[in-house]
Amino acid sequence: MLKKEFKRKDVQRARNLIMGNSGASTSTQIGYKKETKDYKEGDIWTEGRKTWTIKNGIKQTVSKLDTIKKEVFMPLSCPCCGKIMKKRLDKPNYKIHKKCHDCVIEFEHKLKIKGEYDNYKKNLITKNSLDIVDEIESYLLDAINTSNSSFVSEDGVIEKWDGGIDKKEWSQKVKESAKVRREHLKKELNDKEGS
Ligand SMILES: [Zn+2]
Numbered sequence: 139m140l141k142k143e144f145k146r147k148d149v150q151r152a153r154n155l156i157m158g159n160s161g162a163s164t165s166t167q168i169g170y171k172k173e174t175k176d177y178k179e180g181d182i183w184t185e186g187r188k189t190w191t192i193k194n195g196i197k198q199t200v201s202k203l204d205t206i207k208k209e210v211f212m213p214l215s216c217p218c219c220g221k222i223m224k225k226r227l228d229k230p231n232y233k234i235h236k237k238c239h240d241c242v243i244e245f246e247h248k249l250k251i252k253g254e255y256d257n258y259k260k261n262l263i264t265k266n267s268l269d270i271v272d273e274i275e276s277y278l279l280d281a282i283n284t285s286n287s288s289f290v291s292e293d294g295v296i297e298k299w300d301g302g303i304d305k306k307e308w309s310q311k312v313k314e315s316a317k318v319r320r321e322h323l324k325k326e327l328n329d330k331e332g333s
Contacts, residue, residue, distance in 0.1 A: 196277060216241055234262070261327060268323050275316035282308045 177183065182191045182200060189200040212229060215222050216238035223232060227239040235242050249255040282305050 197280075198277065199280065234266075264323050264327050268320060271316055271319050271323065275312060278312045279309055282312065 177192055177197075179192050179195065182189060184190070190197055191200050192198075212223060212232045216228075216232075218237035218241040221238060221240070223229070223238045225239055231237065231239045231242045235245075237245070246255060246258075249258050
């Protein structure tokens with residue numbers, strides 16, 4: 139039958155043959171041994187000397203998570219006007235501006251009058267990108283340098299690679315690309331503030 143469909147297994151088998159790996163099991167990936175362990179969102183476990191968890195599909199150390207929690211933690215009342223923050227928009231605004239939605243509106247309104255609003259908004263976005271670069275960098279460095287070289291895929295599965303990556307080289311690459319991105323963003327900030 140010409141219409142015979144190729145299954146993934148067949149494709150893998152073909153690939154193994156091409157790579158001279160004919161004896162390999164079809165579930166083994168080429169190039170490294172892969173063990174998987176299922177951890178899901180919210181699980182907490184110890185690995186090496188650190189305690190880990192998965193939050194939003196990303197593996198991270200618990201201490202780092204605590205810092206994030208503190209950062210996001212919202213006091214009962216607005217530090218700026220003292221009113222109780224209970225409106226829907228108070229939370230996302232507090233996260234970014236450390237004040238309630240009303241205070242942010244007022245602050246931004248004043249900036250608009252002074253003609254400084256556009257610049258302020260652009261800076262806010264750039265600063266947020268800088269935070270993201272920091273976060274991604276430390277996540278990647280953590281992942282690369284974890285004692286047993288484990289990685290978490292997007293669905294929260296930990297993949298252990300035996301002898302798969304050159305930690306030093308990869309760390310260097312991550313640091314370099316983060317540095318380039320960071321410098322670019324900082325330049326953007328300075329240009330705006332200088333103009
Ligand atoms: Zn307020």
